[in-house]
Amino acid sequence: MATSDVSATWADYHARRRLFWASVWLGPWLALGIGALWLVERHGLHGLLWPLLAWLALVAWTGARWQASRCPRCGHRFFHARPFLLALRAPRCAHCALPKD
Numbered sequence: 001m002a003t004s005d006v007s008a009t010w011a012d013y014h015a016r017r018r019l020f021w022a023s024v025w026l027g028p029w030l031a032l033g034i035g036a037l038w039l040v041e042r043h044g045l046h047g048l049l050w051p052l053l054a055w056l057a058l059v060a061w062t063g064a065r066w067q068a069s070r071c072p073r074c075g076h077r078f079f080h081a082r083p084f085l086l087a088l089r090a091p092r093c094a095h096c097a098l099p100k101d
C-alpha cells in the first residue's frame with residue numbers, strides 16, 4: 001500500500017474507534033436525557049425502553065463498523081468477525097500481526 005493509503009486507512013480506523021467510544025459513553029446520557037425529558041412523562045419508566053434500545057443499536061452499529069476496519073498493511077479485516085465486539089480487544093491484525101497502535 002502507498003504511504004497515503006496507509007495513513008488514510010489508519011485515519012479511518014481511528015475515526016471508527018472514536019465513533020464507537022463516543023456512542024458508548026455519550027449514548028446513555030442522550031438516551032436518558034431524551035427519556036427523562038419527554039418519554040417518561042408520557043409513558044413512565046417504560047418510556048426509557050426505546051431510547052435505550054436505540055443506544056444499544058447505535059453501539060452495535062458503530063462496533064460493527066469498527067470491527068470491519070481494514071488493515072493498513074495487508075488490506076484484510078483487522079479483526080476477526082467473531083466474537084462480536086470482543087474481537088476488538090485483539091492487539092494485532094488478525095492476518096499480518098500489525099500492532100494496533
Ligand SMILES: [Zn+2]
Binds near residue numbers: 073093098
Ligand atoms: Zn494486516
